[in-house]
Amino acid sequence: MHIVANINDLRAYYITEAYGVRRTVKAVDGLSIAIRQNEIYGIAGESGCGKSTLLKVLLGMLTPPLTIVGGSVTYNFEGEPVDMASLSQAELRAMRWKELSYVPQGSMHVLNPVRRIRDTFRDFIGAHVRAPRREIDERVRAYLVELGLPDKVLGSFPHQLSGGMRQRVTIALATILSPRLIVADEPTTALDVVVQRGVIQLLQEIRERAGNTMVVVTHDMGVHANLTDRVAVLYAGQLMEEADTPTIFAQPRHPYTQHLIRSLPKIDDRSERVSIPGRPPALDNPPGGCRFHPRCPYAMEVCKTEVPLIEQVGPNHRVACWLINEERMGRIAARLANAEPRPLATDTQLTPQRPSPGGARSAGGPEGAIR
Amino acid sequence: MTTSEALLKLEQLSRVFTVRRGLATSRFVAVDDVTLAIAADRPEILAVVGESGSGKTTLARMILGQVVPSAGHLHFKGRDMTRLSARERRIWFMKEVQPIFQDPFAAFSPLKKIESYLYETALNFGTATRATVDAHIDQALHTVGLSLKEIKGRYPNELSGGQMQRTAIARALTTNPSLLVADEPVSMLDASLRMAIVNSFRDLKQQQGVSVIYITHDLATAYYAADRIAVMLRGWVVELGPAEQVLGNPLHPYTQILKSSVPEPDPRMRWTEKVALARQELDEFSATGCKFATRCPFAMDVCSRVAPTNLVPDGRMVKCHLYDPAIPAAQKHRAGGAIPLTPVASTKAS
Structure with missing residues (x-):
């Protein structure tokens, strides 16, 4: 399977220093994920879990205080894999929108309020494609019609459009140059349900038509269920669980994932629902051990001191939780007691693995480094 | 329910905003003829x-x-709020x-x-x-x-x-x-x-x-x-009733679309059909007939001409021609058979 972007043991911190007080916010702390070609990869988690920071790094938008402390982001669009850290600002700028694109959260604030939509499109395309203005306009019109948007919007200013229309125009802007990887930050939040459904539809259509890859960040598990192929659940800057969307909804293994899915109310079901008390920890001083342990209903002693390893619990299903670790260890212990001792290293399924830094830089096996 | 029993009572409440574009002004009905009460x-x-x-x-x-109604009455605990x-x-x-x-x-x-x-x-x-x-x-x-x-x-x-x-x-x-x-x-x-x-x-x-x-x-x-x-x-209350009725078994086509558009946290229940989005929002506010007619999968001829009245088919209020007993059932069937039409029969009972 072709990996479009590989994030390997990424550590992205916000480091600030004011009046001699140094503060480090560990927004993304040791994260390894591989994004496959033509998939819609969902990133879930509450606010303050490092989702947006991950997107910034993925897009190469590294302005201080955001600093990459460790790990790497490798793009693999065509030909040779490229390490993001090795790219200059100019190279990144040339890549943006053309190969690497971004659908931001608040569509009100991203469109220039004093320029008509048509001019914004011209700016975007003109920066990457040398073509006469007439040709660009024609291309924009054709693309909007293709996406089912009225071409009347081209003559409008952003404030004249409704929120849903603005969001769809923003998506059209972000995708008109057929980028290989599209990163969307809460693309449907603050839209009402019918428009949200329209936006989800639009994203799926674009993916099918252009064959590109998408990373969608949202806290709404309903959107993940309807849009994504795989979901990663982040908590306090770390990966808690990752699996195919059907698997993660059918068998969530991590208590945090279970909570995210089960706390949602459903129509036709009025049974009492409670939310887990507390909130994600402040990331300048995260709790030791498993970062979810202060809120976890199943927290054990070990959770407070030791960081759980990421374990493979099924094909494409990884979980970082001591409950799984314990279960495993228990089984291994039982097996060791019952049967002949055999070297654990050969049993790849049962060996907990820590993603090793630098292992994924070889072009051949980014996926292998994670398994 | 008389005015004295109600905590809050809205009677045919409307609010019209005037939008000025150069010399021309156009009316924009943000809330249109809303009647509801809280006991x-x-x-x-x-x-x-x-x-x-x-x-x-x-x-x-x-x-x-904070906004003064353009028409209609607003009573709170029996007092007319516009006269406070x-x-x-x-x-x-x-x-x-x-x-x-x-x-x-x-x-x-x-x-x-x-x-x-x-x-x-x-x-x-x-x-x-x-x-x-x-x-x-x-x-x-x-x-x-x-x-x-x-x-x-x-x-x-x-x-x-x-x-x-x-x-x-x-x-x-x-x-x-x-x-x-x-x-x-x-x-x-x-x-x-x-x-x-x-x-x-x-x-x-x-x-x-x-x-x-x-x-x-x-x-x-x-x-x-x-x-x-x-x-x-678009300013109308198109369906009003107990939560179990309105979302459990929605009657108005708009409520049905709303309900089906809630993303279920279950990947086995992904949407298969597409939804039509409003293309020109301002036009819908000033539509002469039903404001949902351009998007409605069950639209009939009458819908684009005549605004529906408030009907009470089964204890809830619905503003839709589909539940109007005066409109022949044959026309409704032609328009689309999927909507449950049973409530029409029970209209006389209620």
């Missing part, structure tokens, strides 16, 4: 749902007295009806300690004296699962969105109101925090007898919390 003896949570631009917020602002004097509005009405806003971080100044808002509200409205104010505020905070100790001395940036929104509810409660008007109180919050807010509305209704008008576009929490649901579309 005084039976506290309830009334959810007002609908897409953005359906007039939900204008309706809320009229109930709060400024003094009565301040010392009586604002005490009885309290607002909760969408963004708690915008509602509170970041430079002031949060508890100052609670103290000011309680003291200014005279619901507590200097001696009792601490206990009064603590009690209000307890009803939303917080305590004065937790928030004392804190600034807004030190609290999470969920805590802030609960503090906003507690602030509203310090005046001992009988009605809360909450305009999108959870849309800025994470899905997992929403339940805490919605649960506190349920507790308020049960323990303190406070009615809540819960304006939202989140249908799942509306169904979970509300006793009745009003569905708004």
Whole structure:
């Protein structure tokens, strides 16, 4: 399977220093994920879990205080894999929108309020494609019609459009140059349900038509269920669980994932629902051990001191939780007691693995480094 | 229900905004002929749902007295609200009806300690004296699962969105109101925090007898919390009735589309059909017939010509020609057979 972007043991911190007080916010702390070609990869988690920071790094938008402390982001669009850290600002700028694109959260604030939509499109395309203005306009019109948007919007200013229309125009802007990887930050939040459904539809259509890859960040598990192929659940800057969307909804293994899915109310079901008390920890001083342990209903002693390893619990299903670790260890212990001792290293399924830094830089096996 | 029994009563309430474009002016009906009531003896949570631009917020602002209705009547506890004097509005009405806003971080100044808002509200409205104010505020905070100790001395940036929104509810409660008007109180919050807010509305209704008008576009929490649901579309209330009826078995095609558009947290229930979105929103407001006709999968000839009336097919109100017994069933069948047409038969009974 072709990996479009590989994030390997990424550590992205916000480091600030004011009046001699140094503060480090560990927004993304040791994260390894591989994004496959033509998939819609969902990133879930509450606010303050490092989702947006991950997107910034993925897009190469590294302005201080955001600093990459460790790990790497490798793009693999065509030909040779490229390490993001090795790219200059100019190279990144040339890549943006053309190969690497971004659908931001608040569509009100991203469109220039004093320029008509048509001019914004011209700016975007003109920066990457040398073509006469007439040709660009024609291309924009054709693309909007293709996406089912009225071409009347081209003559409008952003404030004249409704929120849903603005969001769809923003998506059209972000995708008109057929980028290989599209990163969307809460693309449907603050839209009402019918428009949200329209936006989800639009994203799926674009993916099918252009064959590109998408990373969608949202806290709404309903959107993940309807849009994504795989979901990663982040908590306090770390990966808690990752699996195919059907698997993660059918068998969530991590208590945090279970909570995210089960706390949602459903129509036709009025049974009492409670939310887990507390909130994600402040990331300048995260709790030791498993970062979810202060809120976890199943927290054990070990959770407070030791960081759980990421374990493979099924094909494409990884979980970082001591409950799984314990279960495993228990089984291994039982097996060791019952049967002949055999070297654990050969049993790849049962060996907990820590993603090793630098292992994924070889072009051949980014996926292998994670398994 | 007579006016005296109702806590809040809206009668054919409308609000028209005039939009000026150069020399031409056009009328824009944000809320169109809305009639609904909340009983005084039976506290309830009334959810007002609908897409953005359906007039939900204008309706809320009229109930709060911030926008003057263009037509119709608005009675609160039997008094005509448009005729209240400024003094009565301040010392009586604002005490009885309290607002909760969408963004708690915008509602509170970041430079002031949060508890100052609670103290000011309680003291200014005279619901507590200097001696009792601490206990009064603590009690209000307890009803939303917080305590004065937790928030004392804190600034807004030190609290999470969920805590802030609960503090906003507690602030509203310090005046001992009988009605809360909450305009999108959870849309800025994470899905997992929403339940805490919605649960506190349920507790308020049960323990303190406070009615809540819960304006939202989140249908799942509306169904979970509300006793009745009003569905708004382009200024109209197109369906109004008990939550189980309106969302359990929606009659109006718009409610049906709304319900099916809620993303279920279950990948096995992905949408298979596509939804039509409004292309020209302003046109829908000024449509002569039904405002949903251009998007409705069951639209008939009559829909684009005549505005539907409020029908009561089975104990709930529906504004749709499909349930009009005067329109022949054959026409409806041609338009689309999928809508349950049984309620038409029961119209005579109700």
